[in-house]
Amino acid sequence: MSDDDALAAEFETHRSRLQAVAYRMLGNTHEADDAVQETWLRLHRTDGIDNLGGWLTTVVSRVCLDMLRSRTSKREDELTEAIAYDATVDGSSEGDPELEAELADSVERALHVVLQSLTPAERLAFVLHDLFAVPFDDIAAIIGRSPAATRQLASRARRRVQQPDAPRDTADRQVVKAFLQASRNGDFEGLLALLDPGAVVLADAAAVQMGSQALVTGAQGVAETFVGRARAAKAADLDGAPGAAWQLHGETKVVFGFTVVDGLITEIELLADPDLLGPQRVQLV
Numbered sequence: 001m002s003d004d005d006a007l008a009a010e011f012e013t014h015r016s017r018l019q020a021v022a023y024r025m026l027g028n029t030h031e032a033d034d035a036v037q038e039t040w041l042r043l044h045r046t047d048g049i050d051n052l053g054g055w056l057t058t059v060v061s062r063v064c065l066d067m068l069r070s071r072t073s074k075r076e077d078e079l080t081e082a083i084a085y086d087a088t089v090d091g092s093s094e095g096d097p098e099l100e101a102e103l104a105d106s107v108e109r110a111l112h113v114v115l116q117s118l119t120p121a122e123r124l125a126f127v128l129h130d131l132f133a134v135p136f137d138d139i140a141a142i143i144g145r146s147p148a149a150t151r152q153l154a155s156r157a158r159r160r161v162q163q164p165d166a167p168r169d170t171a172d173r174q175v176v177k178a179f180l181q182a183s184r185n186g187d188f189e190g191l192l193a194l195l196d197p198g199a200v201v202l203a204d205a206a207a208v209q210m211g212s213q214a215l216v217t218g219a220q221g222v223a224e225t226f227v228g229r230a231r232a233a234k235a236a237d238l239d240g241a242p243g244a245a246w247q248l249h250g251e252t253k254v255v256f257g258f259t260v261v262d263g264l265i266t267e268i269e270l271l272a273d274p275d276l277l278g279p280q281r282v283q284l285v
Contacts, residue, residue: 004044011040014053017132018060024127025064035063057134061124061142068120069281118157119240121281125150126157143239144276146202148259148267153239172260173242176235179258179265180244183230188223195219196264206272207254222268237283238271245282252277 018039022032039060049055118126121143128134128142140150175194182190201216208214216225236245236255244256255277259267271277 007043010052011043011056014056017053018056021057021127021132022060022064024131025061025123026067031067035060035067038063054138057128057132058138058142061128061139065120065124065143068123069278118160121145121239122153122157122160125154126161129154130158144271144273145239145257146259146267146269149241149257149269152259152261153241156241171263172258175260175263175265176242176244176258179226180230180233180235183226183228183233186228188227191223191227192219194265195222196261196266199264199266199268201225201268201270203270204273204276206274207270210254210272212270212272222265226268235285237285239281243282245284252282255282 015036018036019029019032022035023029026032026035039056042059042063043049043056046055124143125136125139128139129136136147136150136154139154140147143150143153145153179191179194181187182194197219198217199219199222201213201222203212203214213225216222230244233244233246233256236243236252238245238255238257241257242260243258245252246254246256254270254272257269257271258265259269
């Protein structure tokens with residue numbers, strides 16, 4: 001057996017899982033097939049992979065994320081297929097028709113809501129973590145967010161699945177709005193009141209090159225970093241979540257992603273990597 005044949009045979013052992021991930025992400029088998037095929041092509045061009053299963057899951061997820069972000073309309077087509085994959089990857093429900101039917105129906109309804117209401121990043125975090133048990137650290141690397149922010153994306157998606165008619169993040173948006181206002185006004189105590197004691201600021205490499213600190217820890221340090229310094233920031237959505245953006249001549253240069261837990265800000269991400277600042281991810285509000 002040639003090396004190519006061996007690689008193809010090994011890829012086939014992962015195909016059903018990749019197809020399931022892509023289908024849940026994209027909502028139809030044709031696009032899922034395209035995503036899996038693109039994953040195979042990338043594998044064929046790559047050498048020296050230690051963990052093939054993990055690598056394939058990461059790549060197919062990134063391919064699906066790119067496909068979702070490239071869609072010109074936020075409205076998804078209604079599902080046209082009644083088929084739903086098993087809810088468990090390991091097939092542990094096999095042999096119990098009633099449980100299988102219940103799980104399949106639950107996944108189909110959840111998938112429908114996800115396709116209709118979630119942003120691409122929310123969808124990926126929800127599908128990979130809740131349906132495929134992928135760790136948040138791994139998902140964070142795929143979407144370019146911190147593990148804490150990724151966990152919040154999955155949590156928000158889960159709430160939308162469970163309560164599809166609930167308003168989106170109204171309380172979190174009010175917290176972010178109040179934080180930006182306190183920053184503009186130089187209200188140090190106001191900032192402290194909105195920050196978790198263990199709050200952190202994380203900056204990506206591009207933001208560090210622009211002068212930001214890579215890491216600021218503790219509410220005191222975070223408040224000192226932002227007091228009087230958000231005058232040019234505009235309210236924005238980042239991956240559908242409340243945040244802020246700094247623009248120059250109409251071009252987004254830095255975005256601020258907020259993680260809010262129980263009414264307090266636990267993490268602020270400063271992202272300046274141009275690859276993370278496209279209009280599909282950042283929208284002024």
